[in-house]
Amino acid sequence: MTDPTPTAPPFPDPGPGLRTVHQLRALTVELDLLAAAFAQRHGLHPTDLRALIALLDAAREGTPATPGRLGRELGLNSAGTTAVLDRLERLGHVRRARDPHDRRRVLLEVTERAVALGQGFFGPLIGETVALVDGLSAAERETVQGFLAAMRGIVARHADAAGG
Amino acid sequence: MTDPTPTAPPFPDPGPGLRTVHQLRALTVELDLLAAAFAQRHGLHPTDLRALIALLDAAREGTPATPGRLGRELGLNSAGTTAVLDRLERLGHVRRARDPHDRRRVLLEVTERAVALGQGFFGPLIGETVALVDGLSAAERETVQGFLAAMRGIVARHADAAGG
DNA sequence: CATATTATCTCGCCGAGCGAGAAGATTGCC
DNA sequence: GGCAATCTTCTCGCTCGGCGAGATAATATG
Incomplete structure (x- = not known):
């Protein structure tokens, strides 16, 4: 991101504050691109990867994961959440199991495969x-x-x- | 993101390195959510906002903006790029103008409205x-x-x- | 036991983005 | 100059992610 223009544009040095803003924004963009590339490489959509990360986090924290919780976290409605889980389940990253205590609920557990995927990346x-x-x-x-x-x-x- | 579980999960303190990783990831996620909320509030899709930011950056740097360049930057093909620009043009954020020097090209200029939008947020x-x-x-x-x-x-x- | 509430899923639809290819402009070669 | 190859952008048809509405089943509430 060096400046290739020969005639100087109207900001020679943005100063330390703006330079930090720029660095931080660039970092978040580059992290997003990296995640998107990784997702595509493994047949996942960006949303699927976000879901998988959320589920892996929940698993590590010991928090019980359910479709409702996940959907709220991702900003999806219930139909979209079901679709995400269908995709992840089809790829073998997630298993669905009824909660024995509240049989309306579905408990989500990530598979070994998903853990390995996350670790590898x-x-x-x-x-x-x-x-x-x-x-x-x-x-x-x-x-x-x-x-x-x-x-x-x-x-x-x-x-x-x-x-x- | 405090830990509400009464029985301690298997990592009481992740150490300074992992804590930083966690903070950084949380920051990027929260920035993305903020951007998405802002986009929705203004009738934009996340891609539209990314495009607008790229165009505002180009304008500030004095770099000429064209659909091809923008598409490459966003990782979209030409059809998708056209669609993004159609949306932004319909909302009055971007104007298209033929490049007089190379009449195959279209030069993109952001409107005052787009600048104000970006500044406001x-x-x-x-x-x-x-x-x-x-x-x-x-x-x-x-x-x-x-x-x-x-x-x-x-x-x-x-x-x-x-x-x- | 009837009713309201909660959790998830199904169905039909909208629209973002892709692949293929058309149309217009430029460059290069003879 | 004229013709072909190349480049830039746009159009068309399609796929599929996500939404709204509503169905279904289980639990709470009176």
């Missing part, structure tokens, strides 16, 4: 990121953590303001 | 982020910049490895 990415963070000093780690937390706060405030 | 978000960064010490700014740059490097390396 995110594992190295996470590993490198952890190594990066571990290579920082304690003060630097604190700075990065604080920055990310503050950014999440800003975004959350705007999400509320936008009526999210 | 991203302006405050960017403003707060800039204020946050400006509130840091020079060393802290450098740490954050370095972290984001390193993360982009990691993602870029994985994108190449994945055949992106």
Whole structure:
């Protein structure tokens, strides 16, 4: 993303603040593209991958996963959620099982295959990121953590303001 | 995202590295959700918003914008690109004009309305982020910049490895 | 036991994006 | 100059992800 234009456009140096904004936006775009490429490579739609990530998170946290919960998390209605689960089940990433305590509910469990898929993709990415963070000093780690937390706060405030 | 389960799941503290990974992922997800909510509120699809951002960026940088360029940037084929531009043009965010130098081409220009839309949404978000960064010490700014740059490097390396 | 509520799924439809190819403009070659 | 190859954009037909409405089954409430 270097500037190839010979005649300087009307902002020679955006300053540290805007440069950080730009970096952060570029990072999120590139992460999205990476996820989309990975999804396509495994016959998944972006929504399917998001669903799978949510289910893997729930599994690790021990939170029970159901179609209703998942749909709310993804912003899908019940029909769309059913379709996502049908696709994931057909690919062998998810199993559906009736909840014995509330037989209206369906409990969702990710298969070994899905776990392996997630590990294979995110594992190295996470590993490198952890190594990066571990290579920082304690003060630097604190700075990065604080920055990310503050950014999440800003975004959350705007999400509320936008009526999210 | 606090942990409500009374019996502790098998990771009480993921450590600083994983905590950062979690924060970063949560931030990107929340930014995506915010963008999606904003898009819907203005009758745009996520792709339309991405296109609009790309066009606003190009306008600010002085780069000439054409359907072909935009389509490549968004990963759409020509038919899909035409559809996006039809939608944006119908909403009055973009105008199409033949390039007088190469009359095969169409030059895209964003309207005042689109600029105002982008400013109205991203302006405050960017403003707060800039204020946050400006509130840091020079060393802290450098740490954050370095972290984001390193993360982009990691993602870029994985994108190449994945055949992106 | 009747009624309201909750959770999930089925059906029909809309529309975003793709593949194939048409139409118009430019470039290159003779 | 004229003709073919190339490039840019648009049109047409199609697939399929997601939505709205409503059906079905199980649980809560009076």
